[in-house]
Amino acid sequence: MSVCSISTRIVIVLFDGLRPDLISPSVTPNLDRLQRRGAVLARQRTVYPSDTRTALTSLVTGTTPDRHGIVGNQYLDRLSAIPIFVDTSDDRLIECLDKACGGRFLGAPSLGEILVENGRTFSVLASNSAGATRLLNHKAETLGLVRLSGHFPQVATPAAMLERVVGLLGPTPAPAPQGMPDLAAQSFLTSAFLDVIWPEVRPDVAILSFGEPDTSSHYSGIGAPKTLEAIGFVDGQFGRVLDWWEAEGISQDVHLILASDHGHVTVHAQADPFETLQAAGLHCGPAPGPGIDAIVIPGQVGAIYLAEPSDVAIRHAAGTIMERPWCGPVFTAGRGEVEGVAPGSFARQLAFADHARSADILFSYRADDAVDPFGLVGRSWSPNWPVGFGVHGGLHAKEMSSVGILAGPRIKSGLVSQVPSSICDFAPTVLRLIGIAPPSTMTGRVLCEVLSEDAENEPRVIETVHETRDGGYSQYLRRIQIGAAVYLDSADALSCRVRT
Incomplete structure (x- = not known):
């Protein structure tokens, strides 16, 4: 293993809800450009439930929900003296719950804590919900780290940084009207990163999280014109980051990771x-x-x-x-x-x-x-979303499938890796790149197959299909093991019982 320079830095860019099969030269020319010069994780998966706040917590902790404890976007907390309904989109509730349990709201340390403990810095800029933004860097206030929201000023810290950004770019954009693509926040955060955070903070690890195309997929459909417009717009914002990276970042040993938290079905x-x-x-x-x-x-x-x-x-x-x-x-x-x-x-x-x-x-x-009306594979029942709209959370392959692209001086170029991988693998890989040993709490693995410094041997992949049945109901679940890391691939139920 080579010794890493302390100057190595990582920028993680997230597209909320982007399916890998929506990346194309015509709709996303910048993502396509990155794919051609970096390493693509062709069998990338998220966690179950395939919800944003569960997945993003797995991203920053490097582990699965049974360990970090964010078991869904919403859940019932029966450990409290009085059971309470927890909606993790509520950033203030997350803050209160973390204080109430002595800072142990998450069952595993996240990147912010690990980096500060090792003398490094971490910045998060996100246009997701206020709760999701907090979960990406939930101890930012106490650790003295930067956290900015594209919509919710109350989540931002420190106050002086928010004042600096607002003074340069204007007020934090209001959320877009329901049913309209959420574009202003994506541009605002991209400018905040390029014009303020990078030149002034130069974080060792930064996350820039775009809330699209998830919003448009939910309210217009995953292949609808408004959604494709949102994807194209966010690709353009990423293009600004990519231009900066190609002009300056590579020479400064900056590595890019492009990811999504889950896919969608209709x-x-x-x-x-x-x-x-x-x-x-x-x-x-x-x-x-x-x-x-x-x-x-x-x-x-x-x-x-x-x-x-x-x-x-x-x-x-x-x-x-x-x-x-x-x-x-x-x-x-x-x-x-x-x-x-x-x-x-x-x-x-x-x-x-x-x-x-x-x-x-x-x-x-x-x-x-x-095939749905947009020509995309993957349909689902839903209890509350209208027919034709995009949803996620379940175990269909298109919900579990997510984007993973890495690029940088120590990443193999032009590689399409068929080795299965998971959103839990990004944190240990980030730590490896900047020279920090991943803690034992992480169930993800280092993505050695994409690192130029590692041997060419591909890891052994063990795929297992589990089945249960009762009467006319049967279901199948596919899991994949690589070393000690185990991933969920997908699951389905093939029939139902017949009422008598």
Whole structure:
């Protein structure tokens, strides 16, 4: 292993919700340019649930949700004296919860903590939700690090840096009207990075996170003209970063990582989880309350918390949803390495979802490989998004598939790697590049196959397919192992029970 110069720096650029198959010379000429001169991770995957705030936390901790504890964009915290509904888009709630648990809201150290401990710096600029921006650098205030939001000034720290940026660029942009591409914040943050953060702070590691095309995919559709417009616009903003990198960054030993947190599939039918459970005699609600038997977390990721989570109750509720045509893969507490306590379900640990915050029953909405109206593969049921709109959170291959491109002086050029990889691998790879040993909390691996300093031998890949079934319901889950690292590839349910 070569000795790394302390001058090595990393810039991670994120496109929220970008599917790899939407990168093309016509729509994204700058991403295409980077692909041709860098190393492409052709089998890159995210984590389950394939939600933004879960995935971004895995990015900065280098580990899976069962370790870092952000088990979904929303979850029920039953460890509190009074169970509370947690929406991780709420940055102030995250701050309060972290203080309440003595700074241990995340179950693993993140990049900001690790870098400061090793005398390095870390800056985050993000136009995602306020909560997602905080999760990327959740201890920025106490560590003296930079965190800027493209929409929410209250998340920014330190105050002097926000004043410096606003004085140069004008006020932080307001969120775009619902249904419109969110463009202003992407331009604002790109300018903030190029004109202020890089020249004045020169962080050892920086994250520039664009909130598009996720917003447009949700409200217009993943291949709709407005979404393609947003993708093209953000590609143009990335082009400004790429031009700077090619002119100055490479010579300063700056490495680029381009990534997305998840993909999307298109809604083709509506699901009715609340009605299904109500019909089975379970009184449902979005939060704990008198007479509530099942708390069903609203959203694309299915999560059911039972007021009395006995094995009998879990089997009843899980069996009920398995009868519905919209029910995809189902997970419950394990009664073995593969099977859950509910017949036909998988054990939660198989999907790295076994945490004290996890729901008693986790499920994805059924997805298929049919082509949507935009000519893209991947459709799903949804409980609350209209037909034709983009969604994510589940285990379809197109939801789990994400972008991964690396480039720089120590990255192989023109490589398309077929070695499976994960969003958890970026943090240990970043630390390797700047000369810090990854901590034992990281379950991701160093992406040795793309580093020019490493041997040409490709790692051994072990692919495993697990199956469970009960009556007419069956499901399959594909996992991949490389050394000690294990990834989820995808999962699906192939049939449902027939009601009698």
